[in-house]
Amino acid sequence: MTLLSVQNLTVQAGEVPLVKGISFDVQKGEWLAIIGQSGSGKSVSASAIGRLLAPNLKAQGKALYNGKDILQFGAKEMRRLRGTSISYIFQDYQGSFTSFHTIGRHFEEFLKAHFKLSKAQRREMAEQALESVGLQPEMYTRYPFQLSGGQLQRSSIALALLTKPDLVIADEPTAALDSISAAKVLRLLADLQQKTGCAMLFITHDLRHVRKHADQIIVMKEGEIVEKGDKQSVLDQPQHAYTRSLMAASPSLSAASQLLKGDDTSCVYCN
């Protein structure tokens, strides 16, 4: 079943087109990867879908979520959608948290905005969410700067999955992490996706991240989709020269994933 259907999406900065009429579908529960070198318009496309574009950018086209066009949503509908159905994970985990507030306060505010729960219930839910990404509940009272990069990214994943969204848009969530933390976060995301059954729109410039988890792959170049299809066909028989050059540029299995290959899942979450 189609969850999100992007149709002929265009994003312009004034007269300059940044995304040039892309179309793709995300099915319920699938992992769709968008790859392309930096500057190819991946983030801009993802922001357009969540109506998060910078004020100087304008989006045209359609983004149908369960048949309704997100680009036409009013402020109230948008707030509800963002809170409960679509969530984001960003590359810059440091910047994703307000430095003056504890991790817990971010959860608290979020839950308060969307649910009628008692203070104790909110706290419990937040601590459970932290545990579900392999963090100690004590992190609730910590400030962002007191956590490591991997821990912060885990917290933002916990926050993103808190309301059981149907679609998670992850914009290079591992690009700013060292390769071991990155591999762990990636595996955590895959696990949680399995558990919750959410769809994943996973943006990356790194083919290694795609090999393992993706179901579908979209290749973007200069604001256009140059190739799309299921993982096997794109990786095994790339049609476009650009895809082949991306594959040539990507090293095969990295040392990090080699390292992680043998260990058991119980250690996936340790830092």
Next chain:
Amino acid sequence: MTSRLTINRTRATKVFLSAFLILIAAIAVYAFLILKHDPSFVDLNERLLPMSWQHPFGTDHLGRDMLTRILLGFQLTVGYGFLALLLAVAIGVPIGVIAGFKGGLVDRLLMRVADAFLAFPDTVVAIVLSGLLGAGIENLLLAIILVKWVNYARLARSTVVTERQKDYITMAKINGLSEWRIMWKHLFPHLIGHILVLASLDLGKIILLISSLSYIGLGAQPPAPEWGAMLNEARPYFQTVPALMIYPGLAIVTVVLLSNLLGDYLRDKFDVKKEVAE
């Protein structure tokens, strides 16, 4: 090497600041607890007395105790300066935050108004307004607020415009928080440092403005012990008893200097040199 120098300089500033504060506090305690003079008590038998234990700074042309008047002047000049500053911040910052956060038409409208205010130099606006509304410290305050709020609105706006792009704001939006909440709970804390620095640098300027306008008779009126007004009152005795002008003059210089030092110290602490320079 450079870092050691900076540390020493900050420490020197700290020592300097605290020494001054202690000195002023000591003098105030001495004047108010031990001497107990009435600042507006006129005693023509005691005119223009030189320094003594009874009158450490002497007396003025009406026989009033100078030290008491200088110290009360601190309350008046600095107090009013502070009040003006506080009100300017209270008006300017919300306007700037809203303009920066909302963008679009609201932003353009508010910033055009700010530009209009910015087009006239402080002193000119203050003089014209005091002239129109009549001399008096309240009108002078009004004039200063009207002139100064613009700086805070602009600083708040430019900070908000840069912060607005950052992920934590996007994140807060995604999490469905209300705009109000994002503005005051997430954005505002980032502003405070910048505002504090600008404010402490402004305090000196405002004090100078109050004193200079009071000196030319547009601000505080005699017999209020405002330093600028005191300078004015002391003018006829400039040749015979220069101390009458030196004390209020020194007081102004000291306070302005201290507020600039405080500003520098805060600026180093928050390291926002660029924004303030703009």
